[in-house]
Amino acid sequence: MEKQEVKLLGSSISPFVRRIEWALKLKGIEYEYSEENLQNKSDLFLESNPVYKKVPVLIHGGKPICESLVILEYIDEIWPQNRLLPEDPYEKAIVRFWANYAEDKLMQGIRNVLMSEGEEQAKGVKQVTAALHIIDAEMKSITKFFGGETIGYLDIVLGLTVLWLEVVDEVSSESKMFDLQSFPSYSKWMEAVKDLPLIKDNLPAKDILYREEQITLTVVPSIDNTKVE
Amino acid sequence: MAASDVKLLSTRGSPFVIRPRIALNLKNIDYEFLEQPFGTKSELLLKSNPVYKKIPIMIHNDKPICESLIIVQYIDEAFTSGPSILPSDPYDRSVVRFWGSYIDDKWFSSLLATLKPKTEEEKKTAIEGVSTGIELLEEAFEKISKGKDFFGGDTVGYIDIALGANLALVKVVEKLNGVELLDETKTPNLYAWSEKFCSDPAVKDLIPETDKLLELLKR
Numbered sequence: 450m451e452k453q454e455v456k457l458l459g460s461s462i463s464p465f466v467r468r469i470e471w472a473l474k475l476k477g478i479e480y481e482y483s484e485e486n487l488q489n490k491s492d493l494f495l496e497s498n499p500v501y502k503k504v505p506v507l508i509h510g511g512k513p514i515c516e517s518l519v520i521l522e523y524i525d526e527i528w529p530q531n532r533l534l535p536e537d538p539y540e541k542a543i544v545r546f547w548a549n550y551a552e553d554k555l556m557q558g559i560r561n562v563l564m565s566e567g568e569e570q571a572k573g574v575k576q577v578t579a580a581l582h583i584i585d586a587e588m589k590s591i592t593k594f595f596g597g598e599t600i601g602y603l604d605i606v607l608g609l610t611v612l613w614l615e616v617v618d619e620v621s622s623e624s625k626m627f628d629l630q631s632f633p634s635y636s637k638w639m640e641a642v643k644d645l646p647l648i649k650d651n652l653p654a655k656d657i658l659y660r661e662e663q664i665t666l667t668v669v670p671s672i673d674n675t676k677v678e
Numbered sequence: 679m680a681a682s683d684v685k686l687l688s689t690r691g692s693p694f695v696i697r698p699r700i701a702l703n704l705k706n707i708d709y710e711f712l713e714q715p716f717g718t719k720s721e722l723l724l725k726s727n728p729v730y731k732k733i734p735i736m737i738h739n740d741k742p743i744c745e746s747l748i749i750v751q752y753i754d755e756a757f758t759s760g761p762s763i764l765p766s767d768p769y770d771r772s773v774v775r776f777w778g779s780y781i782d783d784k785w786f787s788s789l790l791a792t793l794k795p796k797t798e799e800e801k802k803t804a805i806e807g808v809s810t811g812i813e814l815l816e817e818a819f820e821k822i823s824k825g826k827d828f829f830g831g832d833t834v835g836y837i838d839i840a841l842g843a844n845l846a847l848v849k850v851v852e853k854l855n856g857v858e859l860l861d862e863t864k865t866p867n868l869y870a871w872s873e874k875f876c877s878d879p880a881v882k883d884l885i886p887e888t889d890k891l892l893e894l895l896k897r
Contacts, residue, residue: 509769516775516776516779519775519779520772522771522772522775523769526771538752538755541755542743542749545745545751546743546744583729
């Protein structure tokens, strides 16, 4: 197949763009990175993602692909080396299920916690805690990563929680919002992920995240992390 | 063609259950339809979907698959009979997945918000959201169908299933609010499409009547 240009429209403040970079680097794909100004969106950007006007956007051979989970599956289908998703349809369905769950309950959940306060925040923390318990239980059976010895689709999708939880840790001044010791399998996985140069060297700077996401810095009352909804 | 052991857990009126049913019909797969009585969750349901405790759940050879669009993709990948539900080209596949996720993540929340609005203002915004989505899909239809009857081309495909399963709900919203969302002049493509979709052999009998759905929703 003739080599076609790969371009990634991203932003240094977007955690979701990092997922695509991890996937492309894992597969050894050369790409051109274009830093988009989200306050002043380029024509290319607006043409490529007219529906959401968000990053990341992958442009392959001039054709745009949007939404990070959709892009990840596309990348895996075009460049099959270092497979991200399992080949078996059932295994794939399981991985897709957990990716959706992570996006919905964990990613969105943690962001809601960071951007709310008082009762709203306390409710959010409870929900995320419940989700972490569920994911922790799922992780008991994995040895190192969801993808086996190397990271796969689910590791990439969940990988962002590593960053968010660190931010939460720093933001909650008094006591820990999420006592990660209550989630041993998840913590172990997190350490393994954080250790990978691929991930370590490709995370957005936290101070940028604070500013851009307008994360509220509030004092959080202690939460009983052992209760599960 | 009777295939291996396939069960589908569902409840009446759920647009999400319609999706795997259409997919199984397209593939000519026989299945056992296990309807959960309204307001109950059987042991099988709780065991098969402990995370969300929701339907639809497809059980294939005793292995559960959850989330309607994930089930539809699974059906397309696991069964080789019948037409393909997703396109074979990876780029085209990314396009249909994009719209599937748009329909479920963005558009559906507007649809739902029209049914349970907290204020009149919220309802108005929600209806606009539904309408905007339909306009976007009208435009997408032209590009994706390439002049054929369905988003999937000659046969019902992934976007048809994702969107079409909500047609009865759209009609409910139209009726409750006196608005026309699918309109012969404003959205001619989707208007024509909806008739063809509802009369397709894999789909007909699955879309509930507007009044019946309205009754169910009131409960």
